[in-house]
Amino acid sequence: xxxxxxxxxxxxxxxxxxxxxxxxxxxxxxxxxxxxxxxxxxxxxxxxxxxxxxxxxxxxxxxxxxxxxxxxxxxxxxxxxxxxxxxxxxxxxxxxxxxxxxxxxxxxxxxxxxxxxxxxxxxxxxxxxxxxxxxxxxxxxxxxxxxxxxxxxxxxxxxxxxxxxxxxxxxxxxxxxxxxxxxxxxxxxxxxxxxxxxxxxxxxxxxxxxxxxx
Numbered sequence: 420x421x422x423x424x425x426x427x428x429x430x431x432x433x434x435x436x437x438x439x440x441x442x443x444x445x446x447x448x449x450x451x452x453x454x455x456x457x458x459x460x461x462x463x464x465x466x467x468x469x470x471x472x473x474x475x476x477x478x479x480x481x482x483x484x485x486x487x488x489x490x491x492x493x494x495x496x497x498x499x500x501x502x503x504x505x506x507x508x509x510x511x512x513x514x515x516x517x518x519x520x521x522x523x524x525x526x527x528x529x530x531x532x533x534x535x536x537x538x539x540x541x542x543x544x545x546x547x548x549x550x551x552x553x554x555x556x557x558x559x560x561x562x563x564x565x566x567x568x569x570x571x572x573x574x575x576x577x578x579x580x581x582x583x584x585x586x587x588x589x590x591x592x593x594x595x596x597x598x599x600x601x602x603x604x605x606x607x608x609x610x611x612x613x614x615x616x617x618x619x620x621x622x623x624x625x626x627x628x629x630x631x632x633x
Contacts, residue, residue: 428567450483450493453494510541551564570601574613576590593621
């Protein structure tokens with residue numbers, strides 16, 4: 420299944436297999452850790468990775484926008500990966516994409532990587548700290564806040580599953596009592612394994628769709 424509904428802090432959220440959350444009551448689409456430009460950073464360092472990651476990620480965003488028709492897109496940190504200039508190919512491509520969705524409000528909760536680039540120049544509203552939108556707090560770091568239930572990124576949560584002798588590492592949504600973590604949205608992002616524990620809900624992102632684990 421491509422979508423999975425879950426109740427968090429009394430609100431119905433829709434998880435999507437493209438590693439996003441739609442909050443229908445506020446017509447808000449949430450993603451985290453896009454890391455635009457990461458492939459370019461790797462290639463400058465001499466690490467051979469394929470190009471096209473920006474186009475792939477923008478195409479996935481386009482699909483989500485078309486499916487949910489959100490009024491607002493919120494990135495929970497690390498929209499960009501590293502330093503870039505106006506001559507960096509991905510910069511103009513992302514700016515053009517943003518102009519094509521001018522009717523949609525877009526905001527970034529600044530993450531640790533976003534300090535390397537002026538994200539506001541891409542047409543995004545930038546918030547340096549967490550933002551309270553009751554009953555939620557939008558944050559980059561997965562820390563509990565008194566103002567509400569935290570939805571965050573940063574960790575790139577993942578799980579390991581076995582299929583016979585094969586081991587698969589998969590992105591995952593993770594919901595604890597006070598904090599929920601989104602999987603990294605970006606194509607070239609790694610994973611940090613999280614473990615089941617009492618009260619934790621985990622939904623894995625598999626090639627076939629979403630798989631609730633606990």
